[in-house]
Amino acid sequence: MSLFRGEEVTRKALKTWIGFRFLVVSVLLGLGIALLHGKGGDDQTPFFVLLCATAVLSLTYWVAASKAGSPRFQAVCQLVIDVVLVSCMVHYTGGVSSPLALLYVLVISAGSSFLLVRGTLFLAILCTAAYAMLLGVEQTGFLSPAFDGPAAGAESMRLVALQITLYGITFLSLALLSGYLSFRVYRRGVALKAVRSRLHQVNLDTDQILRSMSSGLLSVDRDGLVVHFNPAAAQIFGVEANDAIGETCEEILARRAPRLLEMIREILAGGEDVLREETDIECVDGTSTPIGVSGTCLHAHDQTIAGVVAIFQDLTEVRKMQEQIRQSDRLAAIGELSAGIAHEIRNPLATISGSIQVLQNELPVQGEQVRLLGLIVKESDRLHRIMEDFLDFARPRPTNKVRVRLPQMLRDMISLLENHPKRRKGVSVRFETDENDLVVMLDDEQIRRVFINLAVNGMEAIEERGVVAIRLERAPMRHEGGTDGENGDWVRIVFEDDGVGIAESARTELFDPFFTTKKGGTGLGLSIAQKIVLSHGGRIDVESGAKGTRFTVHLPGAAVGTGEELLVS
Structure with a gap:
């Protein structure tokens, strides 16, 4: 039933009924005018009036249906007015002998599309009452028939009563049947809507799960066309998900992940599932990224191969x-x-x-x-x-962690570095931070030794003139590999110089003990620094090119406090 499928659907059904009724009434009244043509203008006047009234009402109905409001209330009002309009047409086309009494059937049928069974029965009773009242007032003489009918008498009254009874039974039977059918359609519609809602929710849940997965997911059908390509897969491959879906897996994987493509082809050909395998993929920038991948065959209800789903993870951090x-x-x-x-x-x-x-x-x-x-x-x-x-x-000493105001420690260290014997004239040290109240739990003496070592290395890398820039900044934990159970953010301390860079071959061995690129160095400074940082739960990253080197120290457990809360300031 259209009324119960939502207001927008009901409005469309109401507009359809308005257009249909105007067409039917116009045709019938037009035929009446044509048949009465030549019998005198007075006989045609009611038909013109009814035709104009129908046009005005239809326009009014259409405007009302296009505006906000209750579609059910408009439908009820429209059906009641239609009963009156049909009664007028019956009166002016012969009354008891008018064939247009069957138009009540159209009104009842239309009512079943907008009302429940009881509402349709009420409408049938209203049509029967209107028809009986019309014939009654005509037979008793209170209203003169538009055309001469059978003379009033006992026999005529019995025929009229029989006709009213037959029409009433027809109207009520039609109301019961159409109302019941409409109710069945309504129930089916409600059930279908519930199924669609559940299906939509399942699709949403599935889509949300795929989008929320940290692992990449790629699924293809039996023809090798990509069906699913979640955001994690798009990030790993550097391909937009919308660009990948619908393409063949060869176009996506042939150049960047040939082993993954080979695995998918083998499974589609009936090979065994791959539980775990490690391979490399080529990124957009030409670099190689290690991934761990597993592949599973998807079976249809008849156990035929329907496709393959592959799940893979970026193993760079691992x-x-x-x-x-x-x-x-x-x-x-x-x-x-x-x-x-x-x-x-x-x-x-x-x-x-x-x-x-x-x-x-x-x-x-x-x-x-x-x-x-x-x-x-x-x-x-x-x-x-x-x-x-x-x-x-x-045999490193055990760490003695206290609350340290890190910006103040670094500022004190800058004063020491400016007077350090290894700082040449023309080499300056600069400190930058927006975090003046940053407090970290750490071993002050050990971390100070790490910072001085990294800063002195930067000064020694500068041959004549240059700057060693030290930056302190806060970093959200999720970017630094922390867990949800830990408290506080991470903090980054960056030591960057513009001196001679470190060769790529030396970077992989930089933290190995006894490895050094400096004349007279022991090769233990960076090894000890890394060991100290690791004992604090952090890490050291290094980036370098032909010119300039950046060491980044990551430390966990940053917090904001006041001077009274600190053991070291």
């Missing part, structure tokens, strides 16, 4: 973590060896250094002997510092 674990294992092994060597060398070295200093003070040395003894003491001190680095690397 590979980084694996490399960090391997590096940690190497560091642990080397650390144990270094600790043993440093311990065995430090004690006799201290004895040698002390003995030389005693000889310097007690023997009358002069000339070249003074220089050689000083050189021995200097190199002994340098070896002692190397041994200390070995021990710091191999």
